[in-house]
């Protein structure tokens with residue numbers, strides 16, 4: 308009983324940490340260019356597929372296949388992010404934000420159908436982060452897979468946090484996100500910070516795709532659901548607030564996992580969107596927006 | 604601020620700015636000598652901010668030329684202009700809300716870590732009110748402190764041309780006096796300062812020249828000594 312509850316909590320945290328990665332990337336792009344990247348969900352899916360592909364090149368029976376695949380996924384997806392910026396944002400910089408919405412929706416569909424056309428619509432099994440088994444803490448056995456997922460996601464989130472909050476480049480990136488005209492006037496090359504934001508966003512999406520690809524498999528049509536979760540997390544977290552969105556995503560996953568455990572996944576999803584409507588109605592600035600008190 | 608090694612002024616030649624076919628500024632020509640303050644006066648909507656924005660490069664000009672010293676910057680991006688020695692403190696301050704005083708100065712300062720730390724130190728000497736607020740986020744500062752920070756951000760790279768857009772707006776009289784004294788010091792250290800202001804008496808008290816804009820046109824460009832107490836100047840200012 309205690310073990311089941313502990314495992315449930317670990318599952319919730321693992322999914323939460325992965326959703327937080329997805330939402331972080333999503334909101335980074337919103338901050339950088341003031342427009343939503345509707346292809347973000349497809350980037351998560353693409354990251355999962357890249358992980359499947361890279362893992363197939365590795366010898367079987369490695370102790371930490373996912374961990375070995377991770378750097379390649381991050382690198383490939385960062386390049387994919389630059390590509391997204393190049394085709395769906397850069398040409399439309401001076402156009403209204405709706406043009407970027409439409410271009411990224413189109414790009415997302417191209418990615419989804421491209422993957423389906425290339426390798427078929429079937430779900431694929433990604434590499435586990437670590438070989439299966441349980442770890443024991445104080446007499447409670449917990450799945451190693453989930454713990455490794457948490458560790459990886461948390462490491463990435465901490466890395467992004469250090470980059471954005473503690474480095475000069477990260478602060479310049481945040482300054483450019485808050486007021487790009489002002490940032491340019493003090494010498495910040497905003498096209499560089501925008502490109503880095505897209506690359507980072509896609510790399511995080513890819514990492515999330517890898518982390519989901521073993522437990523949940525990866526299917527070419529996964530993008531829309533993930534995109535919706537990221538969008539909801541951003542709304543809950545206070546539009547455009549980086550850490551608010553990450554927290555929002557975490558909350559969604561915990562809510563889903565716990566409610567699904569008592570009822571069913573469908574009920575959990577339905578209640579989630581009821582909750583979102585309530586947030587929009589009663590706290591339009593987001594659950595964490597005002598508490599945080601500042602834009603990050 | 605340390606003594607500027609090369610003394611470089613600002614030259615604006617026949618600049619005009621249009622939006623959707625209507626001219627909202629110009630053609631305007633202004634010269635700001637290094638080490639001097641030129642006050643830009645005029646009613647709301649006269650085009651003061653537009654002139655400063657055109658020099659900073661954030662509003663495109665339809666024609667005319669802008670020079671920093673001998674270097675033409677008319678077709679240069681704002682970030683390049685910053686590197687070439689233009690510092691702009693915009694209307695309404697526009698501080699980065701999540702950044703502290705230290706971080707705000709650090710993102711605007713050029714150079715390596717040591718050089719940036721030295722520059723921040725110099726700014727804290729020039730703006731002592733910021734010295735014990737270094738870890739405070741910008742939005743928690745008082746209006747006067749915010750304005751000082753916005754100016755410090757504009758001048759930390761030691762630009763030869765400093766553009767200040769209504770820096771005294773919303774400040775108490777005592778703080779205004781400090782503000783204008785600081786602006787005068789920037790010029791004394793060698794900068795060419797173009798100052799848009801509504802506080803005419805204080806602007807005149809530190810300016811070497813004064814220009815008046817009305818409906819986007821430059822209608823007067825005089826030494827301050829000639830303007831003070833001159834009824835023609837008062838009339839120009841009131842748009843008569």
Ligand SMILES: Nc1ncnc2c1ncn2[C@@H]1O[C@H](COP(=O)(O)OP(=O)(O)O)[C@@H](O)[C@H]1O
Pocket residue numbers: 622627645646647648649650651652653654
């Ligand atoms: N982005 C813009 N688009 C259209 N008109 C503008 C824009 N910015 C300023 N204007 C117009 O240009 C004129 C000058 O404005 P501004 O330079 O802000 O004047 P001031 O700073 O002297 O109050 C005003 O009539 C204003 O309405």
Ligand SMILES: [Mg+2]
Pocket residue numbers: 648651652653694768769
């Ligand atoms: Mg103005």
